[in-house]
Amino acid sequence: PxxxxxxxxxxxxxxxxxxxxxxxxxxAIVEDEPGITRDRLYRDAEWAGRVFTLVDTGGLDFAESGDIPRQVRRQVELAIEEADVILFLVDARAGLTSTDEDTAALLRRTRKPVLLVANKVEDFQRPGQLAEFYRLGLGEPIPVSxxxxxxxxxxxxxxxxxL
Ligand code: GDP
Ligand code: MG
Incomplete structure (x- = not known):
């Protein structure tokens, strides 16, 4: 599989x-406003001859309450259950948030590999708030745009x- x-x-x-x-x-639908992905989306991707199934999480199922930390928590729990590897994405422009810290606390408990990925780094000379993500205890953040x-x-x- x-x-x-x-x-x-x-x-x-x-x-x-x-x-x-x-x-x-x-x-996947990209939202300009902080929003929720319409669905949990699954698509196959390939790199270096390895095929894997990528999952975009979000989910309107949990949007009813409008309680973002709770929705994120549920998505992370589902991911921990179903995934073999987790990409934990944070925003280097916005910096570390309390929801990131809660998410990291959940992810530190799984034995599955977690890669910490800091998005929205377009200028590698000035990588935003990258350094503060070390505090999450999930290793070195990988900067990407x-x-x-x-x-x-x-x-x-x-x-x-x-993998
Ligand atoms: P999601 O809610 O986590 O799925 O986030 P989206 O993919 O919907 O993106 C949220 C917003 O961030 C959109 O306005 C995107 O255009 C913007 N965005 C996503 N990736 C980047 C990036 O690498 N750099 C910058 N500057 N903006 C980004
Ligand atoms: Mg989305």
Missing amino acids: KPVVAIVGRPNVGKSTLFNRLVGNRV AAQGMNTGDLLDRLVSV
Whole structure:
């Protein structure tokens, strides 16, 4: 069976943008307002001859309450259950938030590989708030720009090395 790779993180960090970038297709809906992905989306992707199933999380199922931390928590729990590898996406422009800290606390408890990915880094000389993400205790953040496709090849190299 193909390994499952889930992208988790709070709304608006760029999960759907990264998903589209990695599957090489505009499938997921990118929201300009902090919002919720319409569905949990599954698509196969390939890198270096390895095929895996990528999951974009979000989910209107949990939007009713409008309680973002709770929705994110539920999505992370689902990802921990179903995924073989988790991409935890944070926003280097916005910096560390309390929802990121709660998410990291959940992810530190799983034995599955977690890659910490800091999105929206377009200028690698000035990588935003990258340093503060070390505090999450999930290793070195991998800077990328999902929108520009910067460093996503390095991310994919790291990903296939833990599949
Ligand atoms: P999601 O809610 O986590 O799925 O986030 P989206 O993919 O819907 O993106 C939220 C917003 O961030 C949109 O306005 C995107 O255009 C923007 N965005 C996503 N990736 C990047 C990036 O790499 N750089 C910048 N500057 N903006 C991005
Ligand atoms: Mg989305």
